[in-house]
Structure formats: C-alpha cells, structure tokens
Amino acid sequence: MRDFKLADYVARRSELMELMGGGVAVFPTAPESIRNGDVLYPFRPDSDFYYLTHFPEPSAVAVLIPGRAQGEFILFCRERDHEKEAWNGSRCGLIGAVEDYGADDAFPIDDIGDILPQLLEDRDRIYCNMGRYLEFDNKMLQWINEIRGKKRSGINAPGELIDVAHILHELRLIKRHEEIKLMEIAATVSSAGHRRAMRACCPNKYEFEIASEVEYEFKRQGSYSTAYPSIVAGGKNACVLHYTNNTDVLQDGDLLLIDAGAEIDCYASDITRTFPINGKYTGEQLALYEIVLMAQKAAIAEVKPGNNWNQPHESAVRVLTEGLLELGLLSGNMDALIEREEYRRFYMHRTGHWLGLDVHDVGDYKISGQWRQLEPGMVLTIEPGLYITAADDVDSRWHNIGIRIEDDVLVTKLGQKIMTNDVPKEPNDVESMMREPL
Ligand code: GLY
Ligand code: MN
Ligand code: MN
Secondary structure: OOOOOHHHHHHHHHHHHHHHOOOEEEEEOOOOOEEEOOEEOOOOOOHHHHHHHOOOOOOOEEEEOOOOOOOOEEEEEOOOOHHHHHHHOOOOHHHHHHHOOOOOEEEEHHHHHHHHHHHHOOOOEEEEOOOOOHHHHHHHHHHHHHHHOOHHHOOOOOOEEEEOHHHHHHHHHOOOHHHHHHHHHHHHHHHHHHHHHHHHOOOOOEHHHHHHHHHHHHHHOOOOEEOOOOEEEEHHHHHOOOOOOOOOEOOOOOEEEEEEOEEEOOEEOOEEEEEEOOOOOOHHHHHHHHHHHHHHHHHHHOOOOOOEOOHHHHHHHHHHHHHHHHOOOOOOOHHHHHHOOHHHHOOOOOOOOEOOOOOOOOOOOEEOOEEOEOOOOOEEEEOOEEEEOOOOOOOHHHOOEEEEOEEEEEEOOOOEEEOOOOOOOOHHHHHHHHHOOO
16 A cells, blocks of 8 residues: 555545534445455445545545544544454554544444444534445435434434535545645556557457556556556447457557556546557548647647636637548538537547546536636546547548547646656657567
8 A cells, every 4th residue: 555644634634624614524435346256346445535534445434523522533444353354454443543544533333323323413414425325325314313313302413414525526626736646656657558558569469468468567567456447449449439348359550549547546547549550550540640639739738727627628629620621521611510519420528527536536617607717736638539430421441440649637837737748649659669669
C-alpha cells in the first residue's frame, strides 16, 4: 500500500464536516462480491469512503459527527483474527484504525447494529449515499425505524436524509496537491504501457496479446489494477466504443485503438492512442487521424480557468466537422452541419469527462442550467474521435476506421497541463516508437 499523510485525510474530513455544519455522515465502503464458487472479485474500496479515510479493507463503515465531544471520526472495521489472517492476510484491527488511520473511536463492524443507531439518536439529519448499496440502505432504514420506536422515551430520530454527493463531490472535483501527485504517477505508468504496446504491435498477433503487454507494464510499475477494462480494438472493432472482448487477430493494414489506464492508489488515468498495426498509416487513416489530432489539440487549448466545460467540446466538434467537410464525408454548410449535429454520425460521444478516483469521476457539469467554469485543480480527459463503419453510406475506402486520441489534462492557474504527454501522438513519432524493439 502507498504511504499517505494522515493530515491530508484529517483536512478532507474537516472540510466536509464544515460544509455539513451538523448532522451525521455515514459512508460504507464497497461490499465484496462473489465471482463464482469460493472466489471473490478483487476488492476495490468505495471511492467516497477511500477519499475520506484511505482505509483499504472491506467490511468497514466511516461515520463523521461534527462537534462530537468524544471525537468526530468513527470507524467500524473488522477485528484482528489470527486464524482468518492466516488464510486471507493481515487486518488492521481496531487499534490500527485509531493509530494508523486516525479514527477517534473504532468499533467492530459486527457491532454496528448496536452502536450506530445510538450515534444517530437526536441528530437532525443524516448525510449518506442512499441508493448506492441497497443492502446497507436497508440496514440504515431499519436502524432509523428502531430510533423512531423510542419516541416516547424522548429520543428523536433524524428528520432528514440528505444526499452527501452534493457536497462531497464538489470537494472531490478539485484535486488536492497529493491527489495530483498520484494522478501524475498513474498517467506516467499508463503512458509506459501504451508505449510498450506500440513497440509490441505487429500483424497477426491477437488483441489480447497486446492487452497483456499494456497491463504487464502497468503491473510491473506498481498498478494493482487497471482503472477500467482495457479496450484493445483492431480494425472495425475500434468503432465499437466499449469493445473489451480483445479476442481478434490484428490485420495488416488496419488500425489498432487502445484505450487503457492504470490505477494507482485508486486514482485513474485514461489514455487512448490509435496506431497502424503494420507501423505505417495509410493515406485514408492518416487523413482522418490528423483531423482527430487537430480537434484534440484545439480542445485542449480551450482547457483553462474561466472557460466553461463545453468549450473544449465545441472546439473539437468544429474542427472535426471542418475536416469531414474537406474530405467530402459531410457536405453542406459548416454552421448548419454543426447546428444539426451531423457530425454525430461519425462522432457520437462527448469530448471528455472528469477524472479522479473514478475514471468517469464525480462532479456536476452544469450549475443552475449553465455549463460550469473550469477551475485550477480539475482534471478531465480530452478524447475526440471519428468512427466510420461499413454501414456508413460513404466510399468504402473510409470503412472500418475508428480513431480516438485521449489525454488526461489538469486545469492549472495559467491554463492546462497534459499529464499524459509521454505517449507519442504525432504520426511520425508514433511510427518511430513502433520501430523501437520491445
Ligand atoms: N475509458 C473510458 C473512457 O474513455 O471514457
Ligand atoms: Mn478512455
Ligand atoms: Mn475517457
């Protein structure tokens, strides 16, 4: 596990509690889930829980009670158990929860049904992520009902359940210094994986062979997990936006689109590159690639404080439409084409999303109906693309070309910083990287 500073997490919890101004916040971590038989899926903590605690174990619940005299941060977790630890690895235990994770009080998770309802008595409101984990929601409702049953003893149940996302996700949207450092590591590791793929790629290999090269590099550099299932899509598969089968053979003359990102201490990166399987772009591939690259650069240039969320997308759409017009893949008046969103035949997704603990990270994109302003500390992806399938009514030389170029971009005071610059994207640089031996 990576080192972390307790003070960073104290600061996050304090900021949240200040915004709550009272009440109680309850955050369960993610449940473990069964894959098959006695096998579980690899455990990955809940992002909100992890943001506030850095506690990596399953079966844990964090409770924040601003102003509680005996301590504001309570952690329910598993107790130490030498027999179970001999099978499944060490546990932090209650003492570790206090000493290593800064809990003011720690209780066994098995006792939560006795202790948490008492903590909720006479509190006016509960902040939680109702709707995320239904089993836990049901328990919460049951505990609230238990408190309601004590009304005649003079004990009042909380009157309001508030969606904590509204305040917590605004905090998560602006990345702190220590978060940016982790995201930079994730970006560097991911970049190395993509470079390796470029060097490993050649006709007749399978998509999964290239996927394993990418993920080998991620793991070798300390990423336990990808941030999302890798997309390694040769030829027409690149036109399937969420293609993750990765089972086909790579054909000479086709493009390969790889969308893959390493996760570092639960922080995501998200990179896409598209390159020729045999090391040399064809004329048609290059013509489309250059349009996507120009659109991506134009969009990145719009990432700066004061611009709104949609400006990079608008810029990308304009460059893509202009390029499609020039190649004769669209015809008509430029402004009318944009107005009617004709580009959507070939570009059906948006130009990016927030990036952080979640690959599609939290945070609103509009505020009071208006696209929100970009601010320093936000991290987003810029990922325009063009996808032309055999079903598209255009000359067949354009068919089965899917291209996306995706970088991770940090909004800085003066503009932006591309975190994923270590993977080539200029066509000449891509081709020379592909000539390098593995
Ligand atoms: N890899 C998911 C995305 O690009 O949004
Ligand atoms: Mn991606
Ligand atoms: Mn993305």
